[in-house]
Amino acid sequence: MRYLVAIVFLLGGSACSAETQVLPGPNGGGGAGGGAGGGSLGGASPEPLWRPTDASLTLERYDYWGGSWRWTGEFAALPTSIQQLIVDLRVVEEDKSACFADNPEYRVTIEGAEPTRTILAACVDADQDACFDSYSSSGDAVIECATLAPLVDALGCVSCNGEAGVCSGRAVIGIDDGCENNGAFEQGFEVNVPAAGTYLLGSGDPQYCGSAISVSNEGGALADTGPACPTTQYTFPASGTYYLSDEVPRFFVRSLP
DSSP: OOOOOOOOBTTTBOOOOTTOEEOBSGGGOOTTOSOSSOGGGSSSOOEEOOOTTEEEEEEEEEETTTEEEEEEEEGGGSOHHHHHHHHTOEEEEOOGGGOOSSOOEEEEEEEESSOOEEEEEEEETTTEEEOOTTTOOTTBEEEOHHHHHHHHHHHOOOBOOGGGTOOOSOEEEOSSSSEEBBOOOTTOEEEEESSSEEEEEEESOTTOOOOBOOEEETTEEOOOOOBOSSEEEEEESSSEEEEEOOOSTTEEEEEOO
């Protein structure tokens, strides 16, 4: 099993399985009795999100201005530094006084020995707690953004929203880093391939079936891939830096099993 963190899309809403448990406020708080102020501004003390019986995590972000991405990782396989950042995550009661639209939004779904549970976060400038009025309900817990921001920074997933004018240049992405990157970058994605061989390219969106992915390097254009439905395989002829088109939602490059 694995963690699924899904961003709450403005049009798509949230999709939870019947087993999903939305966390109550810290210390079991619910309804309107969560304490004055809420969030990191008052009320109950932050509590750990991660439990010893948890197994994997997927973190998804949606930002009207900055685009979306998703990251997935099995806890046992993660570097110690990332494990510690996950263990350090804390939950607090949402601050109802800070609700407004178009925050960056995050959603974490945790899977392990216990039933799947989900928790949300809405952050301003990646480290200031707030809540988002489309999903807020009195007594719900949210991730404390001050503890989420270091994890977001360490994962390094990228996204942008072309309409917001923040997508100039080319985005550098990794291989096998758990990220599904998104955004209409003017010059696409750049990836450093460690060795010649065949890799999996494509989308983390299982409903996506799109056109071929354009591939080039410093020497110019190479043969395009086949259609990504939602993924396709591509053989890089040598190690080095390659440039990929970005017309694929939640784009990634992975080694073949």
